[in-house]
Amino acid sequence: DTEVTQTPKHLVMGMTNKKSLKCEQHMGHRAMYWYKQKAKKPPELMFVYSYEKLSINESVPSRFSPECPNSSLLNLHLHALQPEDSALYLCASSPRQALAGTGELFFGEGSRLTVL
Amino acid sequence: AQSVSQHNHHVILSEAASLELGCNYSYGGTVNLFWYVQYPGQHLQLLLKYFSGDPLVKGIKGFEAEFIKSKFSFNLRKPSVQWSDTAEYFCAVNAIPTGGFKTIFGAGTRLFVKA
Numbered sequence: 001d002t003e004v005t006q007t008p009k010h011l012v013m014g015m016t017n018k019k020s021l022k023c024e025q026h027m028g029h030r031a032m033y034w035y036k037q038k039a040k041k042p043p044e045l046m047f048v049y050s051y052e053k054l055s056i057n058e059s060v061p062s063r064f065s066p067e068c069p070n071s072s073l074l075n076l077h078l079h080a081l082q083p084e085d086s087a088l089y090l091c092a093s094s095p096r097q098a099l100a101g102t103g104e105l106f107f108g109e110g111s112r113l114t115v116l
Numbered sequence: 117a118q119s120v121s122q123h124n125h126h127v128i129l130s131e132a133a134s135l136e137l138g139c140n141y142s143y144g145g146t147v148n149l150f151w152y153v154q155y156p157g158q159h160l161q162l163l164l165k166y167f168s169g170d171p172l173v174k175g176i177k178g179f180e181a182e183f184i185k186s187k188f189s190f191n192l193r194k195p196s197v198q199w200s201d202t203a204e205y206f207c208a209v210n211a212i213p214t215g216g217f218k219t220i221f222g223a224g225t226r227l228f229v230k231a
Contacts (some may be wrong), residue, residue: 002159031217042206042221043160056217090160094217101166102210102219104150107160 003027006091006108014116015081021111022099023074023091031055031102032074035090037110043090049074081115090114117144118211119223128228129197137192137225139207146212149190150219151181155203163205166190176203199231 004025011017031050035043048056049068057066063085065077074091089112092105098100123138151163164175170182181192181218190207207222 002161004159011226031201032216040224040226042224045220048217050217102148102217104162104165105152105160105219109159 001024001104002108004091004093004106004108006041006089006111008111009109010068010112010114012114012116013081015083017081018077018079020078021076021089021091021113023076023108024072025091025093025106026072026108027093027095028071029093029095030071031094032068033092033094033105034074035088035107037088037090039087047076064083078113081113083115086113101115118147118209118218120207120209120220122207122222122225123218124186124225125223126226128230130230131199132196133229135192135194135197135201135227137205137227139190139192139193139222140144140188141190141207141209142188143209143211148210148212149181149183150208150210151175151179151190151192152206152208153203154206154224160206163192165187197227197229201227202229203227 007022034046037043046060047066052068063080067075088110090110091108094102120213149166152160153163154160166173166183174180179194205225210219
């Protein structure tokens with residue numbers, strides 16, 4: 001089991017739908033991440049939040065909209081996605097700060113998204 | 117910019133064989149180095165990490181890795197693999213301080229251990 005909880009585990013949506021992915025951690029970590037993982041590929045960084053503020057956006061299309069309501073929660077709002085956005089979306093958290101490095105990433109099990 | 121390369125994309129071994137997975141990174145400064153493992157149907161989890169100190173680090177399940185700074189390498193080893201080691205293994209690097217919050221993953225190595 002992982003200490004980072006992601007919901008839903010599976011999501012199927014049409015290109016005109018609006019949906020959200022949710023992530024929660026209670027380890028007191030102040031850095032939280034969204035990664036995207038396509039089949040047989042490594043995780044690719046999308047967004048980083050530090051102390052509830054967006055720290056990194058890796059030039060992700062605006063149809064993906066992250067939100068960090070508090071230190072334990074991270075959301076990814078999805079709108080007007082394309083079929084090529086189908087992937088496993090991973091949430092992670094880490095205990096350390098940027099200047100000292102991220103430290104270990106604690107990953108959730110992921111939300112598998114299929115866009116029809 | 118930091119990058120990571122893993123030399124082997126697919127490895128097939130018999131049980132009790134020794135394992136070595138190569139990992140090289142490109143960054144001239146200080147790095148934090150990691151190996152993560154993803155068992156079938158499970159989440160990514162840390163196998164071992166190197167921040168500083170002894171370049172030979174030991175992780176869970178009998179894995180170890182050696183950091184060789186002069187070669188920009190962080191190879192993963194296990195003397196005797198088991199069927200349960202079948203998984204995908206990712207090397208990852210976080211450059212200090214320029215990398216900030218970016219942990220970059222290598223392409224991964226799929227290991228299949230024959231019983």
